[in-house]
Ligand SMILES: NC(=O)C1=CN([C@@H]2O[C@H](COP(=O)(O)OP(=O)(O)OC[C@H]3O[C@@H](n4cnc5c(N)ncnc54)[C@H](O)[C@@H]3O)[C@@H](O)[C@H]2O)C=CC1
């Protein structure tokens with residue numbers, strides 16, 4: 001791969017670029033980025049990672065092997081409409097936009113083309129993303145291998161069916177935010193029961209890291225690991241009882257289902273918008 005082009009230079013693009021450049025997958029100046037109006041973003045990405053800022057789509061996409069669509073779902077139509085004349089037949093499109101189907105992307109650019117939808121998460125910035133990808137039939141072995149290389153450089157990669165990506169988005173795309181939410185609550189409670197801010201922070205983070213590594217390295221189920229912390233009549237039992245009374249287990253399940261439903265809805269809204277626009281043009 002010689003040139004990687006990002007359409008959109010926000011949080012997700014930054015996390016992927018940060019991972020790729022840290023692993024030396026591509027020479028940073030060969031990574032081109034265009035962003036809508038915020039010039040400071042491009043200057044920041046250039047200073048931080050050595051990418052090449054692009055001002056026009058031609059400059060961004062000419063001779064690019066891969067175009068990464070990294071704008072919000074609501075901006076997909078305008079971004080792809082501006083890019084479509086510069087997207088060549090041998091170029092692969094990677095879209096990270098939540099919910100946006102390959103059919104929608106093909107409809108906007110007006111033809112079938114090689115597309116990979118990817119759902120990484122922001123832990124890509126430290127090489128710890130949990131990414132799922134779905135591939136269409138026009139993607140070559142060589143393109144798939146280049147994409148595996150990119151996403152493996154920023155963490156773990158699973159290949160799934162396109163219709164499973166809404167579930168992935170609800171689980172691992174949004175997932176880091178659920179853990180940060182838990183961390184916020186743990187730190188706040190620690191302060192309220194008498195710990196200094198920095199101690200509360202250190203102990204919370206190490207507890208999350210330790211538990212995550214136990215989940216990864218132990219052959220025991222989460223349920224068994226939890227049981228091992230829980231002495232009969234002890235502190236953990238008292239704490240978990242409150243979580244159960246407040247319905248936290250079911251709340252987490254509802255949270256992930258709702259995030260997944262929202263991913264589906266974002267895609268359906270875009271699809272409706274495309275259909276009504278093309279009906280108006282017909
Ligand atoms: N932030 C996250 O944790 C994750 C985000 N995603 C997906 O990644 C995509 C981007 O999300 P974020 O990076 O969080 O959003 P963001 O808002 O941080 O970045 C989007 C960027 O795209 C730019 N942009 C908008 N319209 C444009 C256009 N027409 N041409 C060029 N640039 C344009 C904006 O100026 C902005 O800098 C979304 O579709 C989201 O669903 C996927 C996985 C995780």
Ligand SMILES: O=C(O)[C@@H]1CCC=N1
Pocket residue numbers: 098169173174
């Ligand atoms: O909140 C969002 O819509 C994006 C998709 C997954 C994570 N962030």
